[in-house]
Amino acid sequence: MLDTLIMYLQYPFVRYAVIVGVLIALCSSLLGVTLVLKRFSFIGDGLSHVAFGAMAVASVAGLTNKLLIVLPVTVISAVLLLRSGQNTRIKGDASVAMISVGALAFGYLIMNLFSTSSNLSGDVCSTLFGSTSILTLTLREVRICIVLSVIVVVIFVLFYNKIFAVTFDESFAKAAGVRTERYNLLIAVVIAVIIVLAMNLVGSLLISALVIFPALSAMRVQRSFKSVTICSAVLSVLCALIGIAVSILGGTPVGSTIVAVDVAVFIICYSLGKIRGGIGV
Amino acid sequence: MALITVKDLSIGYESKVVLKDISFIVNEGDYLSIVGENGAGKSTLMRTILGLQPPLKGEIAFGEGLRQNEIGYLPQQTSIQKDFPASVWEIVLSGCQARCGMRPFYGKGEKLIADTNISRMGISDLKTRCFSELSGGQQQRVLLARALCATRKLLLMDEPVAGLDPDATSEMYRIIDELNRNGVTIIMISHDLEAATRYSSNILHIGKEFVIGGGVNA
Ligand SMILES: Nc1ncnc2c1ncn2[C@@H]1O[C@H](COP(=O)(O)OP(=O)(O)OP(=O)(O)O)[C@@H](O)[C@H]1O
Numbered sequence: 001m002l003d004t005l006i007m008y009l010q011y012p013f014v015r016y017a018v019i020v021g022v023l024i025a026l027c028s029s030l031l032g033v034t035l036v037l038k039r040f041s042f043i044g045d046g047l048s049h050v051a052f053g054a055m056a057v058a059s060v061a062g063l064t065n066k067l068l069i070v071l072p073v074t075v076i077s078a079v080l081l082l083r084s085g086q087n088t089r090i091k092g093d094a095s096v097a098m099i100s101v102g103a104l105a106f107g108y109l110i111m112n113l114f115s116t117s118s119n120l121s122g123d124v125c126s127t128l129f130g131s132t133s134i135l136t137l138t139l140r141e142v143r144i145c146i147v148l149s150v151i152v153v154v155i156f157v158l159f160y161n162k163i164f165a166v167t168f169d170e171s172f173a174k175a176a177g178v179r180t181e182r183y184n185l186l187i188a189v190v191i192a193v194i195i196v197l198a199m200n201l202v203g204s205l206l207i208s209a210l211v212i213f214p215a216l217s218a219m220r221v222q223r224s225f226k227s228v229t230i231c232s233a234v235l236s237v238l239c240a241l242i243g244i245a246v247s248i249l250g251g252t253p254v255g256s257t258i259v260a261v262d263v264a265v266f267i268i269c270y271s272l273g274k275i276r277g278g279i280g281v
Numbered sequence: 282m283a284l285i286t287v288k289d290l291s292i293g294y295e296s297k298v299v300l301k302d303i304s305f306i307v308n309e310g311d312y313l314s315i316v317g318e319n320g321a322g323k324s325t326l327m328r329t330i331l332g333l334q335p336p337l338k339g340e341i342a343f344g345e346g347l348r349q350n351e352i353g354y355l356p357q358q359t360s361i362q363k364d365f366p367a368s369v370w371e372i373v374l375s376g377c378q379a380r381c382g383m384r385p386f387y388g389k390g391e392k393l394i395a396d397t398n399i400s401r402m403g404i405s406d407l408k409t410r411c412f413s414e415l416s417g418g419q420q421q422r423v424l425l426a427r428a429l430c431a432t433r434k435l436l437l438m439d440e441p442v443a444g445l446d447p448d449a450t451s452e453m454y455r456i457i458d459e460l461n462r463n464g465v466t467i468i469m470i471s472h473d474l475e476a477a478t479r480y481s482s483n484i485l486h487i488g489k490e491f492v493i494g495g496g497v498n499a
């Protein structure tokens with residue numbers, strides 16, 4: 001089995017897929033804790049649908065670099081959703097639902113109307129659930145992914161303490177003079193970038209899983225913010241590696257395989273937490 | 282010297298006015314207790330003073346020498362997330378965040394302040410424990426230590442003794458009293474009228490129909 005894997009690793013496209021998979025898994029796990037605890041998960045979900053709509057527009061427009069449309073649209077939506085979410089909670093939820101379902105329908109509609117592709121449902125399916133087999137990425141895409149991932153990680157490390165303060169108790173931080181709006185904005189923008197990145201790997205419907213499961217798993221077994229963050233990053237990268245390996249060996253779709261591994265790890269961590277007597281949800 | 286001057290203030294939410302035409306002054310070194318029944322608008326008043334929500338009308342002026350990043354706040358317990366994974370040390374240290382400005386990491390100075398306040402609250406042995414696994418009284422001490430990291434001048438506390446046993450309650454009052462003696466101005470929301478009259482220098486009673494400033498230079 002190991003031999004087969006090593007044999008596969010000789011191919012550049014497999015190596016690219018592994019590099020991109022690990023980077024995306026790392027980035028998406030970092031803000032997972034914040035997303036879960038700030039009850040921002042719904043924004044992540046909404047954004048992934050928006051990214052799908054933007055992706056549809058980009059494919060129909062025949063752009064070679066779809067990121068040019070998808071990234072700005074998703075970032076702007078993130079900022080707008082955050083605004084609406086802050087004003088009043090209920091209206092915020094409704095607007096997220098509206099935008100996300102609207103973007104999904106709109107995306108599918110224009111793909112249907114204007115797509116010249118012969119395999120339309122295949123295209124839609126891979127945008128929603130990630131590519132069916134191992135990713136085939138160009139060197140350019142790999143480079144973009146590396147640059148964006150490094151930016152995300154550096155921002156996260158530099159703003160780690162501020163993100164903690166804003167996540168744990170926004171009112172206190174604001175009262176003490178921390179510019180919480182700024183950091184909320186930063187968090188939203190970084191989430192948008194992560195979602196656009198992760199869309200390549202797992203498709204837009206499964207992104208939330210990639211973001212949230214490692215954080216939930218880590219929260220079962222760790223007790224401080226720092227250890228939860230590190231643990232969720234490690235788990236996420238491991239799950240991605242295992243998922244990619246399984247998908248190569250078994251020929252399964254890479255995105256859903258990774259998510260399946262994430263779910264399995266969550267179940268393990270959940271049981272471990274129960275045995276040790278953890279924080280109950 | 283007037284630290285906070287509240288003038289003709291109306292507070293509430295969007296279309297709903299909770300309290301109107303409140304005026305009072307808090308001087309440096311004061312110990313002000315805010316009392317009133319559930320839903321009277323005590324927490325809303327405090328959040329408005331802190332700038333967490335906009336006033337509907339009127340103004341709140343801060344005296345010279347008090348900048349926004351010098352206010353310590355102890356929120357009403359319900360506003361803290363119960364299952365948050367964070368250690369006591371991480372939480373207390375986060376009280377120093379505003380001191381950092383744009384600096385990304387905490388320096389020696391901030392760590393020293395956090396350490397000092399942790400021992401001041403008598404929770405040194407809890408430093409590495411997980412916040413959500415502590416008892417209510419221990420949690421209150423942690424949050425008070427955090428608030429102290431944020432200020433040397435002004436502490437706003439929303440029901441700091443809610444949920445504490447009698448011993449922990451009197452201990453908490455003792456700690457707050459000591460802080461006040463050391464020059465920290467205190468604004469505290471309380472349902473404990475007896476303790477409020479015993480410890481505080483001024484009492485602000487707010488109710489649905491009236492605002493009475495007992496001993497407050499209104
Ligand atoms: N987010 C909100 N939106 C609309 N109305 C609110 C909101 N929060 C509180 N209120 C209302 O404002 C009024 C004052 O609430 P507040 O929390 O200030 O009361 P309180 O005096 O602190 O009460 P307690 O003693 O129970 O803490 C209440 O009638 C409450 O229903």
Ligand SMILES: [Mg+2]
Pocket residue numbers: 323324325357439
């Ligand atoms: Mg209250």
